[in-house]
Amino acid sequence: GDSxxxxxxxxxLSEEAFLTINCTYTATGYPSLFWYVQYPxxxxxxxxxxxxxxxxxxxxxxxxxxxxxxTSFHLEKGSVQVSDSAVYFCALQGDDKIIFGKGTRLxxxx
Amino acid sequence: DTEVTQTPKHLVMGMTxxxxxxxxxxxxxxxxYWYKQKAKKPPELMFVYSYEKLSINESVPxxxxxxxxxxxxxxxHLHALQPEDSALYLCASSQVERGPNSPLHxxxxxxxxxx
Numbered sequence: 001g002d003s004x005x006x007x008x009x010x011x012x013l014s015e016e017a018f019l020t021i022n023c024t025y026t027a028t029g030y031p032s033l034f035w036y037v038q039y040p041x042x043x044x045x046x047x048x049x050x051x052x053x054x055x056x057x058x059x060x061x062x063x064x065x066x067x068x069x070x071t072s073f074h075l076e077k078g079s080v081q082v083s084d085s086a087v088y089f090c091a092l093q094g095d096d097k098i099i100f101g102k103g104t105r106l107x108x109x110x
Numbered sequence: 111d112t113e114v115t116q117t118p119k120h121l122v123m124g125m126t127x128x129x130x131x132x133x134x135x136x137x138x139x140x141x142x143y144w145y146k147q148k149a150k151k152p153p154e155l156m157f158v159y160s161y162e163k164l165s166i167n168e169s170v171p172x173x174x175x176x177x178x179x180x181x182x183x184x185x186x187h188l189h190a191l192q193p194e195d196s197a198l199y200l201c202a203s204s205q206v207e208r209g210p211n212s213p214l215h216x217x218x219x220x221x222x223x224x225x
Contacts, residue, residue, distance in 0.1 A: 032211075034213055036214075036216075041218070042219075043114075043217050043219050044202075045216065046213045049213055089152055093208065095208070096208075097155055097158070097166065098214060101152065102151070103151070103152050105150075
């Protein structure tokens with residue numbers, strides 16, 4: 001069945017550092033891919049999405065490119081802020097329900 | 111601000127109580143979802159309603175009973191819960207149940223504690 005694998009956390013970075021959170025997937029067909037973010041005490045928010053190969057999703061300085069050849073959708077940001085501290089979930093939707101990765105907790109130190 | 115509103119934010123209930131969680135959205139979405147999230151875990155799907163009809167029940171125990179009175183409202187009725195049911199319960203909606211441009215919109219959840 002479909003699955004999502006993302007890097008284990010927690011990830012701790014200093015403010016203004018470069019961020020990469022790896023996400024790879026297994027799916028039949030051509031799924032849509034998403035990154036969701038969950039801030040403390042809140043629900044999940046859609047951060048960005050890509051619906052087909054080579055699409056780049058972007059929002060709030062974050063980017064991810066749908067790479068079919070490597071089945072990846074890595075999340076990147078050039079300069080993180082303390083306010084980016086949260087849990088990040090990679091997700092895919094194929095023909096069935098949305099599948100979430102286990103989540104990566106990100107801590108940004110001032 | 112989230113466009114999916116959940117009440118209450120916190121709920122403490124005994125194992126013999128009956129309570130309900132409520133969810134409301136006014137985005138015109140036709141699919142609504144209940145998820146359960148334990149600490150440091152991803153959300154787990156419980157139920158999906160599509161066009162006000164139950165579409166998916168992920169083998170959830172009968173002590174959880176969903177209800178969709180209309181296209182904007184979703185309830186989760188709780189009865190005789192167990193302490194292990196303590197979790198964050200998230201409601202979500204999407205334009206349609208499945209589709210590449212139909213991401214989930216989540217509420218901020220109800221933090222449930224069963225004593």
